[in-house]
Amino acid sequence: MSSELKTLSQTMLAALNEEMRSVLQSGEEQPDSFYGMIHYHMGWVNEQLQPVQVYPGKQIRPLLCLLTCQAAGGDWQQALPAAAAIEILHNFSLVHDDIEDASPTRRGRQTMWQIWGIEQAINTGDAMFALAHLAMSRLLDCGVPAPIVVQALRRFDETCVRLTQGQHADMDFEKRDGVTVAEYMAMIEGKTAVLVSLAAELGARIAGAEETAVAHYAQFGLELGLAFQVKDDILGIWGDEALTGKSAATDITTKKKTLPVLYGLEHSAELRQLYTQNSTDENFVSQAIQHLDTCGARAFTESKASAYSEGSFDHLQAAQPHGAAALALHELTNMLLQRNS
């Protein structure tokens, strides 16, 4: 990590977490049962609502928002409410996703619905959604002009609708065959990329950047999100077990419909035939990977990832970021896209 990224991210993320604690009313005293569930999910308290320290996740989205604001000529501290809103929104979506996917654990801890039940977890997610909006409205208190705040809120909610459309498609795909590559790309754009895009866009808007620059930052974030997700799909099949920490070819074993698999099902009769099988033993995995390689699924997916990566860097450059934040932004993008774990 370059010294720019390291220094800036430490300062920015410390301020971000303070802002989130303020929005989510984390005072000195023990939270009530309502805020307690929220603080549990954020990793601030344990199941008994006693203070703990839990790794909060990478917080890439808020960091992108703050760095973009600075790189676009703004004061990153003015963007703190938007960065907090994006991170709280992301966490809200995890609470509901965990129910929808019936996931018992997240980041090594029990999920909210596992402890307090589905009913309370749905409702607490809703509260976090509302609180994310309240975080946004604090932009006004930071001196951001009201018309920019309204515009930012509108983009925030347009993005929320896209997120739910992505999640709708994702759940729909699990239940049906014949999902196309195009449908899949639209789904990951909604489910993953639009929120990364929003983070960069709002940073630029709050900096008061011109619409051309705002559009470049938004596209930079969008293609970064897409590249990241497509690379994730590659790692899920061809990733190095020692580096990813997951068993190799997890996505084949679980028959997950990721980009290479969908491409393969469109282009390889052998893979289609193989995927009618119920068992996914070692033999299944090795055959599937062979079919994917033969029909060009890996090459296709890698070329997609490269195209999005390049697009992301191109738009970042076109946005003409400046100062230490520009270097940090470039470094962060590199880190996210060069990953092999």
Place this chain on the structure above:
Amino acid sequence: MSSELKTLSQTMLAALNEEMRSVLQSGEEQPDSFYGMIHYHMGWVNEQLQPVQVYPGKQIRPLLCLLTCQAAGGDWQQALPAAAAIEILHNFSLVHDDIEDASPTRRGRQTMWQIWGIEQAINTGDAMFALAHLAMSRLLDCGVPAPIVVQALRRFDETCVRLTQGQHADMDFEKRDGVTVAEYMAMIEGKTAVLVSLAAELGARIAGAEETAVAHYAQFGLELGLAFQVKDDILGIWGDEALTGKSAATDITTKKKTLPVLYGLEHSAELRQLYTQNSTDENFVSQAIQHLDTCGARAFTESKASAYSEGSFDHLQAAQPHGAAALALHELTNMLLQRNS
């Protein structure tokens, strides 16, 4: 119904429904599966996503918002986005409440989760929550100044947090004994009254009313909501079966913890003893009602309802509404509070 209320409500609700259809993208064509679920809940299509006409509920909240805007000296058409937002928000909360309460039907139709499953229904509710916010942001397009839009959005989300706190408490109460009258009042304030209050408050804010008048309209709505809910609790026990359309004393048969019952449990050892029983046969019902009458639970609840009703009318008067909308507002309040069904 007076001619003022009838004329105004017909015009206003027609415009409201047009605004909602525009926000929720109800075009000529059949909706996709994502918007289709939303349109189903709104009563615009059936399960096969074909157009139908279903009674949309009373739409009291948006009507209050529009009437208040007009009565406070504004142009009610400018408040249409806020009225639509409030009605969509209310409908979002019904979608999630139906899951949380495991309700199979609403307004004589299957609930969303019954048809499309809990996972999709949670997600579609989230989409409606986001769309309610997008409805709000259209205030700007109606010429409402940006600072008022930001303030209105902030109040909107503060109200959403209160709604989820009310729902949290309501679900919590079902699982424990010893709920106090004070806790119950705080719960119904969150679950019912704050949204009625918001409707009136936003109407006044959009009209550009002064803070004193805004506060009176907000308090008028709050006490109206409380009075309505407390009266509902009375009807749930002492309501006339022929008028309510429900079997008499439903809330006793289901042992629902409404205001008279909680007051009774605090003040009558006999009722506490009776409520340890598991069966709720006819004998149980008649004994319970007798204990409630004896300990003064009915008188207490009726005095509460009267106090809130009077408070509501007092604040409406203090807000100094004018014109035909003022008459209609008065008439609507009367209708809601004089009800015996």
